[in-house]
Amino acid sequence: MYEQFQRSGPLMDLNSYPAWAQDMVLATAPAKSKVVAHELFARMREASLPAQATYNFLVGGWPVIEQFPQYMAVNLCKIQYGRSAGENMARRYLMRNIRVEQNHADHWVEWAKACGISMRDLFDSQAPVESQALNHWCWHSCERASLATSMAVTNLAIEGATGEWANLICSSDAYENSFAPELRRPATRWLRLHAQYDDTHPWEALEIICLLIGRRAEPKYVDILVQGLSNSYQYMALSLDRSMAPSG
Known part of the structure; x- marks a missing residue:
């Protein structure tokens, strides 16, 4: 009973x-x-990440960055206004953040450009399957799972981990200072926004998920949520591992 x-x-x-x-x-x-504790982010924080790993990371992560507003749009289509407090809050959250995530895609492009990576590289490069897996998982979840589950997979898991690793990188000036002075602001805008602004987004998502499910949840459904969150983290780690792997 709800x-x-x-x-x-x-x-x-x-x-x-x-x-x-x-x-x-x-x-x-x-x-x-x-x-969050992956070697890639630790080395980026120290400005010691090899150029090839930076390229792999920014190109491999682009599909998720570019399509994140679309995941949320799919979830928005599941909502009927006025059906419940959880759906009303989810509707406001998703509509507000779709525009925010589009701006974040622009900032990712600027970050890539500052690293010598063109838009053609982002759009035309064939990312390895390990880097594509997270994007496929998000689409599968948003198209097939309930609103609460798909928001857990995307807004709670991905935004939550991303805010923490962005904060880690920004906790030192080393990475920002590795860019030429005129590039520092556009190169790190995406990181600074996620470290300082997005920290509330996953918590807002958690509140919505709890509103949708209620104070009590069936143990089997909690298991599904745990597996969904774990899959998102594991696919993120898989992509990071691949970014650090030697070429060839």
Whole structure:
């Protein structure tokens, strides 16, 4: 039986959410940590990431960046206004953030250009399957899964991990200062926005997911959510590993 959830504590405090949501986040923390603590981001923070790995990362990540607004548009189509508080909040969240994510695609292009990577490289390069896997997984989830599950896979998992690794890179000036002075601002705008602005997005997504599911959740459904989140983190890590692999 559905039991409505109403958050009473701070948005960015895990204790403000139902026990099943806390268990879900804690169960997937090790998989998330493998993304956030990946060698690629540690070396980028130190401005010691090889140029080929930077190229692989920016080109391989482009499909997800470019199509992220489209994932959210697919989820938006699942919503009927006024059907529930969760759907109303999801509708506002998705409509607002579709435009935000389009701007982020522009900033990714500027980051790539500052690294000597053209738009033709982004659009025409054939990314390896390891880099394509996350994009395929997001499309599959948004097209086939429930609103709560697909938002967990994308807005909670991907945006959550991304905010943390962007914050890690921005915690030092080394990477920003590795660019020529006139390139520093456009080269790091995407990173700075995700480190300083997007930190609330995954928490907002978590609140929506809890509103949609309720204070209590069937254990089998929690297992599905845990697996979905874990898959997103594992596909992210797979792409990062491939970006660091030697060419040839």
